[in-house]
Every structure is written in C-alpha cells, then in structure tokens.
Amino acid sequence: MDGLLVVDKPAGLTSHDVVDRLRRRWRVARMGHGGTLDPMATGVLLILLGRATKSAETLLGLDKSYEATVTLGVTTETQDAEGRVVERRPVPPLSREQVDAACAPFRGEIEQRVPPYSAVRFGGRRGYELARAGEAVPEKRRRVRIAALEVREMAGDRVALFITCSKGTYVRTLAHDLGQALGCGGMLSALRRTRVGPWSVTEAQPLDALETLPPSAVLPLLHPVP
Secondary structure, three states: OOEEEEEEEOOOOOHHHHHHHHHHHHOOOOEEEOOOOOOOOEEEEEEEEHHHHHHHHHHHOOOEEEEEEEEEOEEEOOOEOOOOEEEEOOOOOOOHHHHHHHHHHHOEEEEEEOOOOOOOEEOOEEHHHHHHOOOOOOOOEEEEEEEEEEEEEEEOOEEEEEEEEOOOOOHHHHHHHHHHHOOOOEEEEEEEEEEEOOEEHHHOEEHHHHOOOOHHHHHHHOEOOO
C-alpha cells in the first residue's frame, strides 16, 4: 500500500490518533500524515502510506483552505474553544462591512505571533509545556501569507470565515487577533479544513467508513504522490 489517502477527520481525535487507528486496521508498517489538525478541527487530513511517507515535508508546504467560526466577546488561553476563558466583553453592533474592514490588515503577507499554547520549541521545551506549567513563553513571530480571508456569514456573536493560507498559519491566532481588532476579543469556536493543495474535502473519505474496509478496497482510493 503506497500512496496518499484523503481522510475527513472527525472532531475529538488528534492526527496521530487517525494514523494509529488506520495502521492497526490495515497492519501497515509505514504510515504518517501530511499536516496536523488540532483535535477540535475536522476535514482534510492527508494520510501517507508506504513510500509516500517520504513526501511528508513537501506536503507540509502546501497552501490550505479552511471554514472557520469566530465567537466574539470571548478570549481564552488557547485562543480556541478548548481553552479556559480569561475574559468576556460585550460585542458591539457590527455590520458585515465593519468586520470585513477589520479583516483587511490580515490579508496578504503578515507577521503572526506564535501562540503560547503551541508545539514550537523554546530551549528544548514546547510552548504548551511552558504555558501549562505557568511559565512565561518567549515571544516568537513568523511570516505567513493569508491569500484569502472572506466573511461568509454573521449571526449574533459569531462570524463565519473562509480562509486560504500558507503553511505555519495559526487560524486560532487569526481569530484572536480579529477579535482584538474589533475591540471585543474573540476565539476560534469551529474549524474545518476544506483543502490541502489540490486535495479537497469533496474527495475525502470518512474515518469510520475507512475502518470498515479491507486493504484491497483501499487501493483504488490512493493517490500517487509526485
């Protein structure tokens, strides 16, 4: 079994959980993934089998698209719905035009601060390890590219966004920063990855369906990796 499999990851699992479940089901020795999704996120997860695992680094560099929901008026430690709430503020009446205007500075090449709760290493320890221990996390910034940032819908204190971005972009940080720009704070409350490079969620296979298939039935679903 050599190739790339497009999986629709369900919420509540890490990317490594998906790899482990499929590896056990099909007894594949070499299997990995081409880009992590947080447990709360759903959507496109590229699973690499056999010789395709050598392409992991290349796939990590591909642009990605997301459907994201930002809940305004709430700030959390992790910048998403899984973290402890640290502040609540009233949400002022906002028009779609006002939110779109607040999005404008985040489009294109921007400098984004790596969030405290991240897997980035600082002196041999990951950011989330320092944050959970109550230790100060050094500030680190990186250049990322937001190719698309569109307001798709607004309902109450929630804003639905469509985002296309480069590797290394923290969508939860984008949600946090947008909330700050609007003066009320915000957090990422839902995230669905709809595309990685040329692979779309429309061709993704649900994890529970894949777990019912024998290896022979998986072969037609595999994509060659350049």
